[in-house]
Amino acid sequence: MDVLQTDVVIVGAGGAGLRAAIAVAEADPALSVTLISKVYPMRSHTVAAEGGAAGVIKENDSLENHFNDTIGGSDWLADQDAVEFFVEQAPKELTRLEHWGCPWSRDPDGRVAVRPFGGMKIERTWFAADKSGFHILHTLFQTSMKYPSIKRLDEYYTTDLLLEDGRAVGVLSHEMRSGKPVVVLGKAVILCTGGAGRVFPFTTNGAIKTGDGMAMAYRAGVPLQDMEFVQYHPTGLPGTGILISEAARGEGGILVNKDGYRYLQDYGMGPADPWPRKKAMELGPRDRLSQSFWQEQQKGRTIQSKWGDVVHLDLRHLGEKKINERLPFIRDLAKSYVGVDVVTAPIPVRPVIHYTMGGIASDITAGTPLPGLFCAGETACVSINGANRLGSNSLAELLVFGKVAGEAAARLARSVPAPSEASALAQAKAHRARAEALVDGSRGTEAVATIRRDMMATMESGCGIYRTQEGLEQTCTTLRDLRRRYRDVKISDRSWVFNTDLTQALELGAMLEIAETMALSALLRTESRGAHQRLDHPQRDDAGFLTHSMAWRQGDEPPRIDYKPVTITKSQPAARVYGGAAS
Amino acid sequence: MSNTTTVTLEVLRYDPERDQEPRFQSFEVPYDEDWVVLDALNWIKDNADSSLTYRWSCHMAVCGSCGMVVNGEEKLTCKAFLRDYLGRGPIRVEPLRNFPIERDLVVDMEGFMAKLESVKPWIIREEEKPVEDGEYIQLPKQLKRFKHHTLCINCLLCYSACPQVGLNPGFIGPAALALAHRYNLDSRDQGRHERQEVTGSADGVWECTFVSACSEVCPKHVEPGGAIQEQKIANSVDWFLDHLIPGRSNAGRTKE
Amino acid sequence: MSRRPYTPKMTYGWWLDRPFYTRYMIRELSSAFVTAYSGLLIIGLWRLAEGEAAWNGYVSALSHPAALVFQGVALLFALYHTVTWFAVTPRTTPVIVGEDFLPPQPVIIAQYAAWIFASAVIIGAALWF
Numbered sequence: 001m002d003v004l005q006t007d008v009v010i011v012g013a014g015g016a017g018l019r020a021a022i023a024v025a026e027a028d029p030a031l032s033v034t035l036i037s038k039v040y041p042m043r044s045h046t047v048a049a050e051g052g053a054a055g056v057i058k059e060n061d062s063l064e065n066h067f068n069d070t071i072g073g074s075d076w077l078a079d080q081d082a083v084e085f086f087v088e089q090a091p092k093e094l095t096r097l098e099h100w101g102c103p104w105s106r107d108p109d110g111r112v113a114v115r116p117f118g119g120m121k122i123e124r125t126w127f128a129a130d131k132s133g134f135h136i137l138h139t140l141f142q143t144s145m146k147y148p149s150i151k152r153l154d155e156y157y158t159t160d161l162l163l164e165d166g167r168a169v170g171v172l173s174h175e176m177r178s179g180k181p182v183v184v185l186g187k188a189v190i191l192c193t194g195g196a197g198r199v200f201p202f203t204t205n206g207a208i209k210t211g212d213g214m215a216m217a218y219r220a221g222v223p224l225q226d227m228e229f230v231q232y233h234p235t236g237l238p239g240t241g242i243l244i245s246e247a248a249r250g251e252g253g254i255l256v257n258k259d260g261y262r263y264l265q266d267y268g269m270g271p272a273d274p275w276p277r278k279k280a281m282e283l284g285p286r287d288r289l290s291q292s293f294w295q296e297q298q299k300g301r302t303i304q305s306k307w308g309d310v311v312h313l314d315l316r317h318l319g320e321k322k323i324n325e326r327l328p329f330i331r332d333l334a335k336s337y338v339g340v341d342v343v344t345a346p347i348p349v350r351p352v353i354h355y356t357m358g359g360i361a362s363d364i365t366a367g368t369p370l371p372g373l374f375c376a377g378e379t380a381c382v383s384i385n386g387a388n389r390l391g392s393n394s395l396a397e398l399l400v401f402g403k404v405a406g407e408a409a410a411r412l413a414r415s416v417p418a419p420s421e422a423s424a425l426a427q428a429k430a431h432r433a434r435a436e437a438l439v440d441g442s443r444g445t446e447a448v449a450t451i452r453r454d455m456m457a458t459m460e461s462g463c464g465i466y467r468t469q470e471g472l473e474q475t476c477t478t479l480r481d482l483r484r485r486y487r488d489v490k491i492s493d494r495s496w497v498f499n500t501d502l503t504q505a506l507e508l509g510a511m512l513e514i515a516e517t518m519a520l521s522a523l524l525r526t527e528s529r530g531a532h533q534r535l536d537h538p539q540r541d542d543a544g545f546l547t548h549s550m551a552w553r554q555g556d557e558p559p560r561i562d563y564k565p566v567t568i569t570k571s572q573p574a575a576r577v578y579g580g581a582a583s
Numbered sequence: 584m585s586n587t588t589t590v591t592l593e594v595l596r597y598d599p600e601r602d603q604e605p606r607f608q609s610f611e612v613p614y615d616e617d618w619v620v621l622d623a624l625n626w627i628k629d630n631a632d633s634s635l636t637y638r639w640s641c642h643m644a645v646c647g648s649c650g651m652v653v654n655g656e657e658k659l660t661c662k663a664f665l666r667d668y669l670g671r672g673p674i675r676v677e678p679l680r681n682f683p684i685e686r687d688l689v690v691d692m693e694g695f696m697a698k699l700e701s702v703k704p705w706i707i708r709e710e711e712k713p714v715e716d717g718e719y720i721q722l723p724k725q726l727k728r729f730k731h732h733t734l735c736i737n738c739l740l741c742y743s744a745c746p747q748v749g750l751n752p753g754f755i756g757p758a759a760l761a762l763a764h765r766y767n768l769d770s771r772d773q774g775r776h777e778r779q780e781v782t783g784s785a786d787g788v789w790e791c792t793f794v795s796a797c798s799e800v801c802p803k804h805v806e807p808g809g810a811i812q813e814q815k816i817a818n819s820v821d822w823f824l825d826h827l828i829p830g831r832s833n834a835g836r837t838k839e
Numbered sequence: 840m841s842r843r844p845y846t847p848k849m850t851y852g853w854w855l856d857r858p859f860y861t862r863y864m865i866r867e868l869s870s871a872f873v874t875a876y877s878g879l880l881i882i883g884l885w886r887l888a889e890g891e892a893a894w895n896g897y898v899s900a901l902s903h904p905a906a907l908v909f910q911g912v913a914l915l916f917a918l919y920h921t922v923t924w925f926a927v928t929p930r931t932t933p934v935i936v937g938e939d940f941l942p943p944q945p946v947i948i949a950q951y952a953a954w955i956f957a958s959a960v961i962i963g964a965a966l967w968f
Contacts, residue, residue, distance in 0.1 A: 042737050043646045098718040101706040101769060103726060103733050110720035134645055135733065142704040177685050178842050206640035239617055242643045333643060336662055449629035493634035495600050497842055498686045501633045599843035655857065683844035691844050724938050746860060749849040794863045795927060809930035
């Protein structure tokens with residue numbers, strides 16, 4: 001088996017991974033970086049982010065405002081030291097990206113423009129029309145090419161972390177186009193592998209978002225934190241789940257039910273006018289908006305469409321000029337996928353799975369409980385997002401903590417010796433044997449597609465916008481059964497050249513474990529907070545649950561869940577206030 | 584066509600471990616008026632043949648993974664609706680042209696990645712501005728000048744459509760040259776002369792004969808064909824001025 | 840466990856695969872006729888410089904049926920070349936006026952206007968003298 005010795009190993013080449021790689025290269029050009037990704041960097045899902053990235057830059061704003069919005073948005077589950085650091089660093093990172101060529105939209109005077117976003121008291125979201133993630137990703141990717149110390153392994157699928165004396169010392173990957181395994185050893189490992197929205201059937205997430213890195217860390221004994229908090233974005237296209245950016249509401253779009261009524265005023269977001277108004281109505285936080293849809297649906301006030309129940313997102317009053325300038329992608333997507341020209345008709349939308357607030361337990365240093373292992377981006381739970389992430393904080397987060405992770409890994413790499421090959425190779429061979437058994441000797445009977453479909457179905461039925469004990473118990477039972485069936489998974493493809501049957505099977509293995517942490521953490525959190533809403537426990541319970549849940553893997557058994565206190569520095573838990581009371 | 588219940592896909596298959604050369608395989612796929620070609624491929628993979636090999640991710644025409652040739656035309660398969668192909672026989676799905684076929688619908692794009700890097704697609708400046716000094720001022724019309732060239736998703740439809748890429752595999756090609764132009768035009772950049780060493784080389788802009796098939800198939804209206812012609816003009820003007828005005832070429836160059 | 844990428848060969852008839860390519864090749868071919876006709880004009884100048892007899896021989900050669908056919912074909916190709924070239928010019932020289940790009944139509948119309956004007960001047964001059 002080939003062994004590659006490097007200083008810093010990074011898995012995942014989306015926004016966070018690329019930012020981390022550049023940080024290492026800038027910290028010390030003598031350090032070698034190996035950046036591994038299962039797709040070419042520009043395919044990473046950062047590409048699909050639309051609305052923008054939050055960072056305080058305008059004179060009418062302050063870091064304290066951004067801090068308070070984020071903490072309130074998180075329903076006080078975010079760690080306040082991390083949020084304070086995050087809001088300080090975000091503007092610097094966004095400016096740095098500007099220097100690297102990101103085509104941010106501009107004010108008439110040539111300065112960077114900002115737009116309002118949900119749950120934010122003041123407009124502070126930097127944007128590049130409505131393809132902000134696309135431009136951030138491509139800017140980072142193109143910039144990364146100028147650093148000779150960054151060596152990429154594109155389309156290498158990473159299956160396992162390798163350990164030595166309780167430290168992360170590398171990974172086992174295989175080149176997808178040949179199937180050839182490679183052990184990549186380093187003095188530090190950074191996971192930037194994104195979220196796991198694909199455990200649900202209806203999601204904005206691309207096919208690649210299968211939580212591989214979360215599962216890798218989890219299997220290596222690292223806890224997954226706050227996994228019950230999964231964000232529904234309130235406005236996805238029905239049928240496909242394609243994201244219709246919050247920017248559509250930031251620019252003034254409104255949501256109406258079948259009576260043409262702006263129903264959000266019935267759920268603590270009103271009054272409806274004056275409009276637009278920050279932190280009110282359509283500019284409320286995503287959890288509240290998605291929950292309001294569900295409530296409207298219960299009342300029979302949503303709109304019946306051929307794709308099921310929807311509400312209407314109306315942008316007509318913005319006018320064609322503004323729509324073309326600020327929301328051209330939205331116009332294109334709506335036209336292509338639901339046949340609606342947003343200039344002349346409202347868009348049918350419904351809530352859709354969008355983001356995993358939870359992830360690998362991490363902190364302000366981007367470190368994890370496993371020495372030598374760092375993480376950043378959606379795969380990490382720092383946590384700056386707590387129980388509900390505010391729109392436009394995630395793009396800023398992957399920059400801020402991508403850089404932190406890269407710099408921390410660089411520091412570590414300069415201070416520890418290179419790991420030995422023998423122990424890592426032995427582990428790698430054991431891991432590799434499982435993949436080889438799947439491809440060369442599989443006699444399984446359970447189709448990947450069937451188990452995956454059943455997993456998605458049970459996650460949607462039990463782990464959706466509103467949850468109950470009964471539903472969650474059912475989902476936990478089903479997932480346990482699916483994990484058992486997965487042990488008999490069938491791979492029909494016997495080739496080692498670009499075997500996507502194998503890739504999908506490995507991804508499914510990761511997703512099943514992640515789904516189980518989500519469902520069990522949700523079952524045990526007998527309160528309602530942010531994106532986790534229990535019909536049988538409708539109140540927030542600060543005495544019992546102002547804590548991060550930590551899921552620890554227990555082999556084939558369901559995870560053990562314990563709890564870690566939330567870091568509170570200057571903002572004591574209070575009621576979340578939106579609408580008229582917020583202004 | 585509302586009573587259509589199935590469609591036939593003829594998909595190019597190539598298994599390097601078994602096939603000497605590619606062949607076509609037909610699949611009967613359920614028809615749904617909202618389905619795109621990619622949905623049909625996913626149906627095949629989940630229900631008929633899990634070894635079918637292709638790339639995809641975002642399903643919203645922005646990640647650039649799923650470019651293929653559908654009935655002879657380059658398409659993002661996540662945006663090519665089955666309903667637009669009804670009544671014209673089987674839908675033929677092939678990998679992008681002008682690339683080696685790795686397997687089935689997956690092509691080898693390592694060559695493209697090297698070309699992309701060769702044009703130095705990053706901001707080149709003599710002096711970096713400290714982050715503490717804030718952003719560069721860029722007027723909306725300065726942004727407008729190059730913005731459309733930033734929209735490339737690297738889907739490679741243009742390389743598949745460009746006969747010059749087919750005739751000379753070394754040609755840097757539409758997307759990479761458009762990206763070079765994007766940075767040349769950016770008011771924050773000073774690297775045009777440095778990039779011209781690559782874009783003005785034998786495999787650069789002069790290899791383009793302005794077929795402009797690239798611009799025709801581009802799903803994001805990046806206008807690579809125009810970007811290359813503009814560079815021919817800019818490179819020529821620079822060449823003349825460099826020879827007319829002593830010292831100009833050195834002054835215009837950034838430090839290595 | 841082995842890669843063996845398959846590289847398809849480009850056929851000699853690739854330009855017949857799509858109407859778009861074929862139109863492109865006709866445009867490329869048209870250059871040959873435009874060039875040949877330009878050569879014919881240069882020969883005319885050369886003949887003119889040699890004296891009246893040479894010029895008259897040149898003019899009568901141009902009236903030969905084969906020469907007439909060539910001139911007709913060359914005219915068609917020249918027209919094709921001109922029209923297709925005018926259509927793509929806006930792509931090669933984008934112009935920003937105010938905050939936005941000039942749309943293609945005015946550029947195309949301006950080219951036709953210049954063409955008609957130049958033709959009118961030449962024809963007018965020929966009739967005048």
